[in-house]
Amino acid sequence: MRLATWNVNSLKVRLPHVLDWLTTAECDVLCLQETKLTDDKFPVDALRAAGYVAAFSGQKTYNGVAILSRLPIESVVIDIPNYPDPQKRVIAASIGGIRVVCAYVPNGQSLDSDKYLYKLGWLDALQAYMRDLCSIHAQVVLLGDYNIAPEDRDVHDPAVWEGQVLVSPAERAHFKALLDQGFKDCFRLFDQPDKTFSWWDYRMLGFRRNAGLRIDHILASPALAAACRACVIDNAPRKREQPSDHTPVIADFSA
DNA sequence: ATGGCCTCGGTTCGAGGA
Secondary structure, three states: OEEEEEEOOOHHHHHHHHHHHHHHHOOOEEEEEOOOOOHHHOOHHHHHHOOOEEEEEOOOOOOOEEEEEOOOOEEEEEOOOOOOOOOOOEEEEEEOOEEEEEEEOOOOOOOOOHHHHHHHHHHHHHHHHHHHHHHHOOOEEEEEEOOOOOOHHHEOOHHHHOOOOOOOHHHHHHHHHHHHOOOEEHHHHOOOOOOOOOEEOOOOOOOOOOOEEOOEEEEEOHHHHOOEEEEEEOOHHHHOOOOOOEOOEEEEEOO
16 A cells, blocks of 8 residues: 655645646555645546545635545544534545544644644644544554654754744654654655655745755554555655645555 | 745735745
8 A cells, every 4th residue: 555645735726736646656545735625626526537536625725635545435534523623634534444544734833823822732632533543443544744844854954943833842742742652754764865855935945955844744553654665755746837835755555 | 135935815915834
């Protein structure tokens, strides 16, 4: 099973990129964030023609998540159960015996923002949700835009980012809490090139200068992580015209 | 040089992203 995550920053704009990427990426499952589409506008037919079924939960303008799959999608759950949130940020489903969770973690804006408090509370709820899922399923994977760069090596210039959102100790503690639950950061199971990132600011020639962050992640439960054979970030889509500011992360699991 | 870009909605600018 090959699973991937990609914050597409509008599926309406990026659909051609997604369809192109799917023709060569050989992914069984692709989790999308920031689809920015209401469900009635989701491109079900175009994706079906490409060989993928979809489960999705969207809203106008902001947020929106989806799971695309070559295999049947079962037991879809939208949102974090018992955590009322009008923002469409989470969708989960069972695919090929794996509980797949697609998440778009709030950005937080800045450390003194209400949105930052929302982010931290939201991460509490996500953590509890993942703990619950792991008590039910052996194979759980959480893919998405975490909006957290877990370590300084995930940041192009830690001095520049010091004190900013995405790298704060409280956010990193939430990421570490997932690792302490037993989840493995699939990317770090393997040797990786230095300064490999998944997001680059549109401004300031971010991509050309490789001034990026690694904030999109695939975390696998212990039983699933043991079967992880590879995890890479494919920055080819970021090189295209009119790209998303994020690029896909892909993980390969044996059988 | 402390900005710089992109997307959306809904109109030509503000909000939000990260």
